Amino acid sequence: MVNPSVCAMKGDMEYAEMAAKRLFVLEPLNAGTYIMLSNMYATCGRWEDMASVRSLMKSKNVKKFAAYSWIEIDNEVHKFVAEDASHPQTEIMFEELRRLIKKLQEAGFMPDTKLILHNVVENEKLASICYHSEKLILAFGLIKKPQGTTPIRIMKNIHVCGDCHQFMKLVSRIIARPIMLSDSNIFHHFIDGSCSCKD
Template sequence: MQKDGIQPSLVTMSVLLRACAGLSLLKKGKELHCFVLRRAHDLDMVVRTALIDMYAKAGSLMSAKRIFERIQKNNLVSCNAMLTGLAVHGQGREAIALFHDMCNSGLKPDSITFTALLTACRSMELITEGWEYFDSMESTYGVTPTVENYACMVDLLARCGYLDEAMDFIKRSPFKPAASLWGALLTGCTIHGNLTLAEVAARKLFKLEPYNSANYLQMVSLYEHEQMFDEAESLKYAMKARALNTRPGWSWIQIEQSIHVFEVEGKPHPDTAEIYDELIRMVFQIRKAGYVPDTNCIVYDVPEEDKEKLLLNHTEKLAITYGLIHSDASRVPIRVIKNTRMCNDCHEVAKHISALCGRQIIIRDADRFHHFVDGKCSCNDCW
């Protein structure tokens, strides 16, 4: 557009900002923000809301807060964007406080508001509060729960270990059981190792979403963890028959203008040797500080020493290490994006490395953001 002499409108810029949000492209989002500021003295609410959404989903919650706080009179859309940002960053109490502030200011919440609010409750395992907010939707606020709201409640119950209650909740749902409901249950079953209910959820999902590889991969992981390798191989065969992607995990990090991707069983990174040397060095150091490898996620029947070596292949560890090698020693956070839920071992390693190197590490996994600072994570080990 610019090459043709066409100046993008604010609407165009808001669309581009939302694209950056979906891809967690913080640097590109900042460039667009600067571009808008140079060309518009007063940003409209559409662009301001898009900026809140972009900064929150790209991992810079403080920037999102600053923009939100500078708006003289927020509307429902901007409040929902900020609520969603707080929720995915695990700031449950702050999200709840914002919800009450917006209601007290006269804004009427909608189903999107409650999706964010229930997600915030899930991030902190606030079961009681989650039930109260869900029950109040119609009775207090006149909002009819959507299937997304029901899925949030299933997710909250399942992740907190209330799997039977989650199953009963699905059965009582007024909706024809949707993929989002069964997907939330399957994730909870995978986390807590409930094979029986996982198979029930998976069978439903295989019919509802026959080409969604994530459902198959969760069951493959669970079968392998239970040493049911024949069942796992059978699912892998079914995936290949449907031409589904069988690569379960990847992580990426942006250094300057380049995106560096690390894949499970993917093409090795050009700097693989240097990355492993530095990772092994850091693991040696953090073991002195109390780190103990958690090999429960390694399903192969190999000696414990070999399992510990396999842990080094996890993509977020490689991305973090690459970021530490190729970024300066300033306080700029290491930002990593991954497509699956962090395992316990990678979570512990990230905590220890943040303390060892004195760097903030921000990881966006499939569920939420993790902010690692001085050996602690913002999720309080609840994810």
């Protein structure tokens, strides 16, 4: 069977719709299929189709799970969601993340706001994508373990977005330190600006 996540990566709407319809029958309560199809519609600017999928999800009482990332430091697990400001060290963590973003922008990197699939203004998209949970976790890990060559190890409960993937690659080069990120689909090992998944 066609995997909708492969269709999403290739932007193939015809096969994505076909795969999603089949999965709606096989796994009617799997939120991932609804979300992926909805996100593909949003990427294409098909807002009515996106709303239709979200409405179908609601009518079937399919629950969307929260995206989060976590890291273990000194035998303690720290967990964050996007734009999370609940941690006691939030201010220095956000400061570290802003420092990393600035360094990357000086090197030519710009966050890919096309990946924000909500119909909002550009500055809201930029603010949203800059504070994804895996970026917050990376900044936190660098604060807690600033020295050394040991990898920063991050876990994420869903697939890492394209912007965060690119971000991790470039940060691994700038800080000259490996980053390991395990998401729901694959293990990513970022070293010196490249990833083991070969993008």
